[in-house]
Amino acid sequence: MNILLISTYELGRQPFGLASPAAWLAETGAAVRCLDLSVEPLDAGAVRQADLIGFYLPMHMGTRMALPIIQQARQLNPAAHLCCFGLYAPVNEPFLRRLGVQTILGGEFESGLVSLAQRISESAARPAANGSQPEPVISLARQEFRVPNRAGLPPLQNYAHLAVEDGRKLTVGYTEASRGCKHLCRHCPIVPVYGGRFRVVPRATVLADIRQQVAAGAKHITFGDPDFFNGPGHAIPLVEALPAEFPGLTYDVTIKVEHLARHANLLPTLKATGCLFITTAVESFEPEILAIFDKQHSPAEFELAVRRCRELELHLSPTFVAFTPWTTLAGYRCFLQEIVRLELVDQISPIQAAIRLLIPPGSKLLELPETQAAIGPLDEAKLSYTWRNPDRRLDALQADLEVLVQRCAGQKVPRRETFRRIWARAFAGVGDAAGQTPFPNLPPASRFVPYLTEPWYC
Numbered sequence: 001m002n003i004l005l006i007s008t009y010e011l012g013r014q015p016f017g018l019a020s021p022a023a024w025l026a027e028t029g030a031a032v033r034c035l036d037l038s039v040e041p042l043d044a045g046a047v048r049q050a051d052l053i054g055f056y057l058p059m060h061m062g063t064r065m066a067l068p069i070i071q072q073a074r075q076l077n078p079a080a081h082l083c084c085f086g087l088y089a090p091v092n093e094p095f096l097r098r099l100g101v102q103t104i105l106g107g108e109f110e111s112g113l114v115s116l117a118q119r120i121s122e123s124a125a126r127p128a129a130n131g132s133q134p135e136p137v138i139s140l141a142r143q144e145f146r147v148p149n150r151a152g153l154p155p156l157q158n159y160a161h162l163a164v165e166d167g168r169k170l171t172v173g174y175t176e177a178s179r180g181c182k183h184l185c186r187h188c189p190i191v192p193v194y195g196g197r198f199r200v201v202p203r204a205t206v207l208a209d210i211r212q213q214v215a216a217g218a219k220h221i222t223f224g225d226p227d228f229f230n231g232p233g234h235a236i237p238l239v240e241a242l243p244a245e246f247p248g249l250t251y252d253v254t255i256k257v258e259h260l261a262r263h264a265n266l267l268p269t270l271k272a273t274g275c276l277f278i279t280t281a282v283e284s285f286e287p288e289i290l291a292i293f294d295k296q297h298s299p300a301e302f303e304l305a306v307r308r309c310r311e312l313e314l315h316l317s318p319t320f321v322a323f324t325p326w327t328t329l330a331g332y333r334c335f336l337q338e339i340v341r342l343e344l345v346d347q348i349s350p351i352q353a354a355i356r357l358l359i360p361p362g363s364k365l366l367e368l369p370e371t372q373a374a375i376g377p378l379d380e381a382k383l384s385y386t387w388r389n390p391d392r393r394l395d396a397l398q399a400d401l402e403v404l405v406q407r408c409a410g411q412k413v414p415r416r417e418t419f420r421r422i423w424a425r426a427f428a429g430v431g432d433a434a435g436q437t438p439f440p441n442l443p444p445a446s447r448f449v450p451y452l453t454e455p456w457y458c
C-alpha cells in the first residue's frame with residue numbers, strides 16, 4: 001500500500017508531524033512517502049499513486065494552506081482515502097469532511113493512522129454510512145512513541161536557521177519531549193483537543209531523535225513542547241543529558257510566564273545545559289485581557305521573569321496577541337511603551353506587534369459573553385470566527401501593520417527600525433493628534449539576540 005503524508009507549513013521546521021507517523025506506518029509494511037510543500041513542490045504522480053493521503057494540520061497557517069491542496073488531491077486521485085491529522089483537524093471536522101476528508105485524527109494521532117492504514121489494506125476503509133470512523137477523532141491514549149523517521153524528508157539545511165552573533169546561520173533541528181498542555185488558556189488551540197492534559201515522550205526517544213538530527217548537521221534544537229515546564233521532572237533530566245553527549249549543542253524551549261515564575265530555580269539549569277532562549281506567551285500587558293484569556297499570570301510576574309532571565313543571560317522571546325476585540329488604541333500604545341520600558345525591542349519578533357486574535361471553532365473563548373458580544377459568523381475557510389474591534393481604527397491599524405512587518409521582513413529591515421515604523425503608525429498614523437508621542441531614544445543594544453530566521457508565529 002502507498003501512503004503519502006503531506007505537510008504544508010510548520011514554521012520553517014522539518015515537520016516532526018510527518019517524521020513521527022512515518023516511523024509508525026513503515027512498521028505496517030506500507031511504502032510511505034513524505035512531502036513537505038514548504039520546501040518542495042507537490043508531486044502529482046505521488047498523489048495519483050497513493051492509497052492513503054494524510055495531511056498534517058498542526059497550526060492555523062498550515063491548515064489554510066492545506067485546503068486547496070486537499071481539493072487538488074481529491075481531483076487528482078478520487079479513489080484515495082483522505083485523512084487530516086494534527087491539532088487543527090478535529091476542530092475543523094465538519095468543513096474538512098465537506099472537502100472530502102474521510103478520517104480526522106487529533107491529539108495522539110499516530111496509532112489512529114496505523115489503524116486507518118490497516119483498515120485500508122484490508123479494503124475496509126469506507127466510512128460507515130453516517131460518516132463515522134472507527135478511530136477516535138481525538139485520542140489522548142498513551143502511545144509507545146517511535147523514534148521519528150526523518151529519512152524521507154528534505155535535509156535540515158533547507159529549513160529556518162539560527163542566526164548567531166558572529167553572523168553564522170546554524171542548522172536547526174526540532175523535536176518534542178511532550179505534547180498537549182495541562183493548562184486551559186481560553187484562546188489556545190491546544191485546549192479544545194487536549195482539555196488540560198499532556199503526554200510525555202520517553203527521554204530515550206527524544207535523545208535518539210536529537211542524535212539523528214545532530215548527525216544530520218543540527219547545531220541547535222528547538223523543543224516544540226507547548227510548555228517545557230508542564231513536567232519539569234521529565235524536562236530537567238532530559239536537558240541535563242545533553243551537554244555530555246552533544247557538547248556545544250544549544251536549544252530553545254517554550255515556557256509559560258507562570259512557570260517561569262514558579263520554577264525560577266530551574267532556570268540556571270537551562271542556562272548551564274545550553275538553553276539559548278525561551279519563548280514565552282505573554283499575550284498582553286492588560287490585566288483584563290489576560291483574565292479573558294485565563295492566562296494565570298500578571299504583567300508584574302512577566303517583568304520578574306524578564307529580570308531573572310536577564311541576570312542569567314538567558315534570552316526571552318515574548319509573544320503577544322496584540323489585537324483582540326477588547327484592545328483599545330490607548331492599550332495598544334501602552335503595549336508598545338511597555339516593550340520599550342522593559343527593553344525588549346530587540347527581543348521581540350516584529351510580527352508580534354501585528355498578531356490578530358484567532359477564534360477557531362471549539363475555542364473556550366466562545367464560552368464567554370464578552371466573546372459572544374464581539375464575534376460574527378464562523379468563516380470556515382479562514383478557520384476562525386469573524387470579529388471587529390468596536391474602534392475600527394484598530395482593525396485598520398492591524399491590517400496596515402501586518403503589511404508593514406511583512407515588507408520589512410522581506411527587505412531585512414532590522415528589528416529596531418521595524419519597531420520604530422510600527423510606533424510611528426500607532427502613534428501618529430491613525431489620525432489622532434493627541435497620540436503623537438515621539439519615538440523614544442533606545443539604550444544601545446547590550447548584546448546580540450539570537451533568533452530563528454522564520455519570522456512568523458501562528
Ligand code: SF4
Nearest residue numbers: 181183185188226256
Ligand atoms: S500554557 Fe500555553 S500551551 Fe498551555 S494552554 Fe496556555 S497558551 Fe496553551
